[in-house]
Amino acid sequence: MSSSDRQDPRPQAADLADPLYYLQNMETVVNWVRQNHSDLLTPEENHRLAGFVELSVSARALLTRMVMRTGELFRVDKLNYPELPDKESVALAELTASDWVVAADHLRIDDLFRLFTLAELRPAFACILSDLGHPRSLPKARMKALLSDHLGDTVRLADWLPAHGDTVVSLAHMPLFDRIRLMFFGNLRQSWPDFVLVELGYQQYEEVTFTPESRAFQHRHEVDCYLEMHQCREQLDEGVPVADLWPQVPGPTDNTWLASRRDRLLLELGRQAERQGERELALAALAESTHREARLKQLRLLERMKRFDEAWAIARDWHATELSDAEHQGLARILKRVAGKVGEPAPELPADPAPEEFLVTLPQSGVPVEVAVQQHFWQDDQPVFYVENTLINGLFGLLCWDVIFAPVPGAFFHPFHVGPADLTREDFVPRRRELLEQCFLHLENGDYSEVILANYRRKRGLANPFVNWLVVDENLLELALVCIPPDHLEVLFRRLLHNLKEHRSGFPDLIRFLPDDPDPTRRYEMIEVKGPGDRLQDHQRRWLAFFQRQGIAARVCYVRWQEDVT
Template identity: 65%
Template sequence: MAVRNPTHRPSGTADLNNPLYYLENMETVVDWVYRHHPDLLTPAEGDRLADFARLTVPARALLTRMVMRSGELFRTDKLHYPELGAPASQALAELAGTGWLDAEPSVSLDDLFRLFTLAELRPVFADTLKGAGAPPSLPKAQMRETLRARFPDARSIEDWLGAGQPGVVKLNTMALFDRIRLMFFGNLRQTWSDFVLVELGHQRYETVPFTPESRAFQHRAEVDLYLTMHQCRQWLDDGLPAREVWPEVPPPSDNAWLASRRDRLLLELGRQAERQGDRELALKALSESSHREARLKQLRLLERMKRFGQAWEIAIAWDAQDLSDAENQGLARILRRLAPKVGGPAPVRTDSPTLRETVLTLPRPEAGSVEHAVQQHLSRPDAPAYYVENTLINGLFGLLCWQTIFAPVPGAFFHPFHVGPADLTREDFVSRRRLALEQAFGYLQDGSYRQRILENYRAKYGISNPFVVWPVLTEDLLEVALDCLPAVDLEKLFRRLLRNIREHRSGLPDLIRFFPNRNDGQKRYELIEVKGPGDRLQDHQIRWLEFFSVEGIPASVCYVRWQDSEAPE
């Protein structure tokens, strides 16, 4: 379907000093969807979006304000927006006259109680409550429950409250705006307010080519599929029994991005079914989900149901796959519990590698963190120490693989304002970019990685990247890190990061200390995890430290005591 541009304006960030900045951003969204997804709109939807541009500025602005708020019903006396430049009543009349609003909607009892205060409602229902034998001072929720059986049907505000009461209007096109929001954001988790107040105007974004081939939605039916799954999740969140939601879950999709959304829906449905005592449904939902968390939950549920043989077969098959450290750890525990019950061989226990530990006694600082105290104590001109935590290794990876991270993979980017790809922590992030990632690792192997990292640092400085924290990653830190960190160690670190980005982006040691002048054959850096008095290592930190020990990456845990303490805390 060919449609003309409804707003005739380029996509860009709004000027937050403009009191109508939110309208600028709404026009950006409408324009983007209109230009990039015209074939996913019906003729009626296309006409409606074209009509949006024909509204006066006050009417467009008021409509945008209402779309940004929750619900579809609004009291006209509560719509106060001085920046419109015209009376709200005038804009409301225009919106009602052009079909955007219903000026006389039917309102249910629940909606009535949501829109009006207790003081406004008590006089209206005083006689009804008296006839029901209820005290006139009932709280609002109890009053509504008392009246529910007597007023099952929706009616107009005038019928509810009588003449002369504040008017109520209803948005007629919220479903269209939800569809637009989905096609722009790629999810319905982000609200219009998120877009206006957070996503725009504060950051610089990488330019990603947006082509028909890179779109997440290729057909209107895929948009409908997403909306169906969103409704299923909403029903679950609202407390509808999982057994009632199950028949509404759509079948699997060939669209990898939508398939991952379905996997998450099935994971949640399985969780809720188990909590509701419907174990068979929980097993069915979890078995159909490819989400990485679903497999462990399925095995644990089978254990609780004493289906040890079935659990063993699934666990053994899964054990042959490439798993993250956390998955390996959880699976090994299950296999050890199952082995004696099925007469199978228990997995061989491997001794945890020894972690190098030091104890440091320091004066208690008047201000600042324990990590900064250790950094200042250890840092010397010939051995500088930096407080980097999760920023350095992630940042080096983000700079080396910048072009791969921002490749126009289908379903990764929906609009011009992404900090990073939408599928970053999805299970298939690596598989869909494997060739490009291996090419990046080739730079580590042939020695050209340093030039590539520095070129990206200088060309991309300040542009948002999910792995790069610019204020921490200074050029001095970058230069010394590239001098002292061997490419072979960087490759080991990066490959582990990619095994589970969600899990492995955190847990890295607090400090890194460099030895630029060392020539004795030892590594010219060390990683240091700092633990203050009473602090303990977390599981994900332990897994990183064990990885360092196995791979020959110098790392230690520094336990800090304060000199003014009588004994270790």
């Protein structure tokens, strides 16, 4: 049974045992868009999608296979899908008759050489190569270059490969498939093969209530805006100069989700413009972007251009605002360098406290260094776990589960989200602040353990961007909830929320529990492990400094191997 025949209105992942599972997943996308986004499509596009559903199973499956493949041109004799109920020729005839594919009688030289083998091309062009004074045994790339210069960009297939004159077809409506993929996912990063072959059956997903407001786009012009930005990024990746792309960049938008994507595009345009020697253009792009990284890059560029007064004015004013740790660190370094250039005293910035360190000497046992230290310190009454970034993130994800999956507008666009689309955007917290504060009340009221454990048992196995089910088990959770005070959890969670993209990593490798310690604030400690030659990274130093300021026990364990000791 195809997904279009199911009675359940909520899309389901296809059964991977079904040889046509990829068709079921494609139908999921088509039906979801028809049900939830039809107002963003033209009448012609809606009619075309309705026609897709009416095709035979074989025609729908073959069309899906073609959409999934790279490019829009296909050799008929290379279409081989034995799982189709009907022959490929029958399905293709139906697709041709309904204008889903069209004959491609003219091909660009690049496409000709991509679709046909050297053995097929050499006889066809032997005479012209001879007339040009070249042997027919030229390699493919050299032959293509010569023919491009002589024949132009496009050739008529029947003139050169008459036996194949009617064997190449082209997809007629690929832009429509790209548009519905964008409306379903809210991005074009996830390709058709990734989604149709893998994504839907990969995980179990939390059920989120969908409303018209939760869609990625509310208006068709917003879809167009995204596609324009995507085209700019593709051209940038292909090496088109930023100066040529700059006029194509869409203007500011009121859609906060689109605005964040525009900020990332401007950041990348600024980076590439500087590399291309277009420094003024780079400054303009970086100044217009509100991406977290843009301001520091703008300041560093002004510094390299020796425009110290401008850099100082921006850095001095920016320093007074609330910054993430990475921004604070980068800005402090710039202020220190630029202050002397403008004859100003550098601001007094508080120094981070040095982390507590110790050294252990261990025999090499063939296990990772973190595991060796875990085994070294393990005691039955003081267990040690290798958790790195999983435990604190997991506790947060379980406490705030309902907030993470709240149907906030623009957060969930389809039923297969691991987490909200705006998770790392600057407005993630402001749009959920009241809900988050209600979660923190559980820490204050003392019932947070019950909430976390209840969510663990109720939601176990469902995808959550903060919870790694392979590491976080009930035993670990119960120990953590006994040993980590709620006020520690609150300050850790609030720091996470200050910059979710940056602060979800950098936690120490190990956590050691001391449940019998009389001091409730000393019933656990975090241990960052560094093997021989390894050193702390910046984001790890920032977490360690935070622990020091908050009175949270954390140390750095440096390891040397016994055979290295002389």
